[in-house]
Amino acid sequence: MRIPVFVMCALVIAMLPPQLGGAESQSRIVTGDVIANRAVTLATRIMGRITTVHAEEGDTVKAGQVIVELDDAEYQAKLRSAEAALERMQVELAHRKRIKGRLAKLAKKNATSEEAMDEAEYTYQVAQSNLKAGQAEIDGIKATLAETRIKVPFDAVIIRKFAEIGLVTQPGDALYQIQDQSLLKFRARVKEGDLAHIKLNDQARITITAMGDEAVSARVITIIPAGDERHTFIVELELPKQPGLYPGMFGKAVFN
Template sequence: MLRPFLLGFFCLSTLAVAVEPLPVVTVQPHAVDLAFPADSLVEAVQQATVGAQVAGRVLEVKADAGQAVRKGDVLMRIDAREAAEAARAAEAQYANAKVGFERTKSLVTQKFMSAAALDKARADLDSAAANRAAAGAGQSHATIVAPMTGVIARRHAEMGDMATPGKPLFTIYQPGSLRVTASVPQYRLKAMRTVASARVEFPELGKWVDAVKVQVLPTADAATHVSLVRVTLPEVPEATPGMFARVYFVTGQAEKLTVPAVAVLRRGEVAAVYVQTADNRLSLRQLRLGELVGQGEIEVLAGLSAGEKIVTDPVRAGIQLKSAN
């Protein structure tokens, strides 16, 4: 049985409609998608965390969060004096090993030294060459460059900070490839086998998009007993990693009576719509609503019948009723 409205807020008296016509729709049962929702977070498909590979103080910062960068762009410079000195020492050791190898080679040719001495000299030269290459690479690591083209999501270090090997410096992502990851409980996994498509809602953006791909990961969390489902998105310029989204996994279709969400007035737990009667009068009628079943559509469980007309602009309808009193 429907709950009566509170007196003073919902007056069920019927008044004549003003001259200015109101936008109305006729409610009829129609095929809607059967879907169950799951909260999710937006994440980047291509994302990289750039970390320090040498120890040193940050001398220069050339990029910040929100900045678009191209692969190879310089992001930061680290004090590389220790690495430079290590490279100079490795270069000197290589030069000394090379001279020693040439001298030993000459002496072996003249039969003054054994072949074993030449083998040792060659090994020393190879070791020195490897050390020189490693030192040179370590010196180059003092210049932090972008590993891919994208947008900087976060900068983890400031000028003057001490960088150490493994410390994150930047997080970069490609904005054109995004997905959402939803947690689905185990009792829903059977229904996931029949999922043909999915729609993703961004409540803060007021936007809906159709999923490109739905992938159920073949693992479940031992503590929460949920499985992760990855939903690949089309290009959504307004979406960013970390944003909240809601995924509706479509499992089939059914005939349901629905009303536009914009037509519903809510006060606490009470919901109502303005109904236009056959003699062009308005009445405010309480409804019992179900779940959101489509883009901007809500299922009606009780309070309306097929063929009735409702006003899709309840604000204007309320103003007209108030002015008529």
């Protein structure tokens, strides 16, 4: 039995794959995570015993806020001693200056020796040098004292707390992990074959698993120009603010 031509054509069309280059085939779906705008670990720069802790996990803190204080008694004592020594150096410098001035007057009358003038100049310069060194020591102690009060560098949320009252810290010991959540980003992992099709300021539809099926529009703000060992590249998109959206949440982005 011969099959009519129009039936054969219908069968062939039905068996053909979807047309390449259609809207669906152009969509690129990638997965990723929500991240904070900035995240840092606050650490001590000096050795000291923690005397006061001002923040707990989950707290919101402001830039410049003191959140940890170390015992500063030893450094305060060093500062007082250095300031007293500086006063003695100032007195010594004034004394050497007067001697130098008197000898200069005598030299005009040929009433003193060149050796005495040289000695006066030398001791005056030594006194000046000692005074500068004393001031530098005070500046150093004050800088160390400032390190006994650990401040927040930017508005942030406390994510993890390691500081405890009574703990003796060493330089580099972590005190807190903080995040700037004023801006949340979606960090996507993009295959190298898809990277050429994604540009800065491109839009994507992002769905966060924990927040249901509703997708939000996000803009590409960063493309990291280096891949990893799996040949994937990092692309970051700026997320709109949403209640219940937090760093660490998983989702997917669809680029058209």
